[in-house]
Amino acid sequence: MTLDDAHRTDLTRLVFDGTYEQTHADIKEALLDPLFDAREGLTLQEAGRLAYQRSRFLHGKVARPTEAVRAPRRLFALAEWPSLLDVSTFSLLMVHYNLCFGTVLERGGDRPDLRDQVDELDGLESFGPFMATELGYGNNVASLRTEAVYDPADETFVLNTPDALAQKFMSYSGFTDVPKIAVVMARLIADGKDHGVFPFLVRISDENGLCEGVHAAPCPEKPVQGLDNGVTWFDHVRVPRRGLLLGDMGSFADDGTFRPAAGNQRKRFLRAMSRIQPGRLCVSSSAVGAGRASVYIALRFAAQRLTNAPGRPDTPVIEFRSHQAALFPALAKAYAMTFLLNHAKREFLTSPDDIGPDLNNLISVTKALSTWEMTEVVATCRERCGAQGIFSVNRIADYGSLLQGLVTAEGDNQVLLATTAGQLLARRDEGPATPAPDPDGRDVLEPALHAALLGYREDSLRRAARAAMTDGPEGQTYFDAWNGNVNKALAMARTQGVRLALECFRAAAADARTDEVRHALGLLASLYALTEIQRDAGWYLARGALTARQVEEIPARTDDLCARIRPYVPMLIDGFQLSPELLRAPIAADDYVAAFQQVAGAEPAAAGRS
Template identity: 55%
Template sequence: MTSVTTQYLPAASGIPQAEPEVREAAEDLAALVYDGRFDSVHADLRAALEDPVFDQRHGLAPLEAGRLSYERARFLHGRLGPAAELMRDQLRMFAIGEWSCLIDTTTLPILNIHYNLCLGTILQHGAGRDDLADYIDELGSMSSIGLLIATELGHGNNIAALETEAVYDHASREFVLNTPHARAQKFMPNTGISDIPKLAVVMARLKVDGADCGVLPFIVRISDHNGLCEGVHVTRLPEKPGFALDNAVTRFDHVRIPRRNLLTGDMGQLTDDGVFQGAVGSKRKQVLRALDRVTPGRICLAGALISAGRASVYIAVRYAEQRLTAAPGRGEVPILAYRSQQIALFSSLAQVYAMTFLVNHVKTEYLSRHSGNEAEVDQLISIAKALSSWEMSRVIHVCRERCGAQGMFSVNRIADYVPMAQGVVTAEGDNLPLLATVAAQMLARRGRSAGKTTPSDPASSDLLTGTFQLDLLQYREDSLRREARQAMTEETRGDGTLFSAWNQNMTAATSMARTRGVRLALKEFLTAVENAETEDGRTALRLLACLYGLLEVNRDSGWYLARNALTAEQVERLPREIESMCEQILPHSRLLVDGFKLTPELLRAPIADDDYITAVSRLVGHGLPAPRTASR
């Protein structure tokens, strides 16, 4: 097969143009991006986005936009088949997030909360209970929208400290759900549109005969077609730019709910005599088990944001191939001819592919986990969620900036992905405390060897090889772990407290956890290179993987230099190697974004069109003729 370099024939401007002959290579890349499951898992979801219900509607007020998102969520629900089957197919659940967010970012949390957090929690902790069938059918038909209501105004990540109370009334065999004070108000559930029927799983502290039995999930009806249910009080929160979810502050005023609405699962039982018998060692472990559905939710959100990152790079690269700008001695050239644009967009492209392969690996590990490795897989999920959402947040910002003024408009999609990225960074566990928790667990784990204690000889190593890049990352990860653990041990042996020891080593520990994620991402990237079936696809991926490794080594080049893991000459050469790699990637850029299975028609973003000037003119209603010059 002819190489991509010759297939992407350079125009007079020096920017490569796509030709039909690269379709085989693009399909090769798509098979890797979607882990060989595009037809079986993704294709129908992608096709559903072509329906007119997802056409852009301009000028909507936030409340109108929110109602439209619920309409779109119900439309997708109607295309997904029986809810019971869907809930057994976790890969489909992940795919729903990846596609639903591309056209309407608000459908992502609606569907994730409904299926994964609400219905999933009821199915998990109410398994085998026929008395919950009506609730399951109601959510399964989406006649009511499912919610998870957990976080309180005074308690962010510390869910074990929640203060909303569910007091058991043994005489009536009911619970009395109440918000005792302002700190216990539920913060940010999507309860703000009150005439849409909503059924929630509410996390509340069970109290029986004055005894605190810990936080457990309860099924609570929030609203029906007539509005809020008795005793439920909701105040919509102020507008969130670019994000139409109807978040609100919610409180409960002695709301009575039937006994069957308590979900104890394997966490214990409330006996007929009105005695709660707990089966979990601590109240903190109990609430973590109650919120077990948060774990796949993290994968879902990470995958969705990576999907938005893919769309952002796709739009930005296509626009950069056409958008003309002045060039010294050349007249006008497309902005992608400039190295500054290449570094920005191709670095983003490398990070998108790296995070795609990392989260694909995480999905596989989650689906195959067993009782012996659950803790390790959960740590991997947390690392991947934190790393990928931080990286995609940066990618989306870069792509928006590199599209200039056009990138500021919602019609071109990328601007709407910015608040989505910020939401994902915070949701299902705020990234920094999430990564810090994992880092602390990694340091506390016993029986692990010291790892790589000395660096490889840099003088005899090649910066451009994946094996050397992986070796550097492994050395950094092991060194940070070893040094942080030793420093904490010395601190606690002296006069220091465990908190002070952790506080002084927290930065190094979180850097260690991040480095583990980067190392795994590069490892999966290099595996994808080996698995590519076409020469063109393999060549493009190899260059991009090398760029990703160079970027990460360059990020901490001073640390490597100080440890004699890199030579001064190599550190000075890193920026030049990154530029050289971008120059080599340029002929492959269209192929690499074509591997995402996106089209301008699907995204409905004018600047991604093959002729963005005509597309924008069509949008604003001007019937001016196209420019006569061949290059636009």
């Protein structure tokens, strides 16, 4: 094994948490098939049809839903790779595998009366939408209005959409000739009582079109993603009683009376929506994969793209500190979010069926921080690639569209982070306040100082927000107290995520098996920390946690870090297990000019014939 091979192996182990060969390699190999070559000139509908074809291909080549749901790392890998070549294929697979089929498997997979539909979904004979969000109820899914009224006379439910606010929104119902069996979240009404929201398995369409009583209209077009998102509503659709995916959330007595399980409606609803948690890790996996691919493409292009420098003609743009100051922190963020996500996945795998408050908060913070950070990374990479970054064939612009959706998917980021912040503020188990670190005589590149600063900011924001809510003016309502401090609470929750990410980054660097990888990751971790500290430098300065001299020197120290990181860049992006052959992005090729000429049909020989 060469030294380069040793570095690549070491980084691959860290990036993929030791699971690359058994979990990721065959998915990457499947994506090399010509079916995933870029297609120019497709309408959005044609692109959507292609996504269904590609999804069927991966289903046949890689894993059936049963296998993926029962092996969550496999599910996360399926979220990570396909979106690099087709963001719509990623969306289809995740909704079918995780949200729809995962719910069916958890709530009724062992029921003999559902075997035919379970097999149909597992074999992808029918696609499985997940219908929760309604036109009038976005993140407030627990208040949705679609009704399933039990009729004991024939043991069926009457599924109905009472008004426009209750129309199901964004689920895949636009291609009415594609067979689909959906999980529909609806209010179970039996014995004249509203028992809360439960999942129902409902056939939406077959090869002949929508089923009786099911109506759908396509949503307006979205950039890049050509999927058949639609608005769906039900007109007194009869659903057999077997369609209720109860699991352990209730039962019917012999006389047809519904008996909900112990607990309140909200607890039962959260159990019914349990696939949202692994779904958030899937969303983060896709986001982080897109972020890594963006920096891979942008840095390979920067190493070839020539420009004039003072006294040095034909200098690669990557040699400019201004270019490094944009792309190297993007590389650091991609690694930081990779290691934070690996940590969240490991924690989830220890108790996937019993997600407590701490794990729930970790997953929410990871989803919010990773998708926001990768949105910034992708935007930076697109910009630094100039006009080439605009073309879909060079991938990065499409990743930008993907990230816009991921910020909202499986829970809007701001809502997730606010919910997490509220739960953190509600805890009363805090000890002594974290003191401000004494900055005198300390180097701003000192890892211990980075950890102390972030820990101090997190604790201070939490205490300040809690005190303001508790000690507000007389007559202050809870909403007024929360609304007056929500932005402080959001900053606190975000800082917690950054602190955790940096801890994971440092741990990964320490776990490296080669000196070069350990040193390079250490430098990159310091760049990530310094970038985050600079973001709130005024806050630290005002509280005496940094001196004016230290704040002023951060830009120069960042420049110096970039110069020290520069020799390690090829090695660092090599650990992502990406390749020009996989991504098919001309500007990532070994000769980007020739690759772009070929794609554009601008090769000299071709030009001479025109």
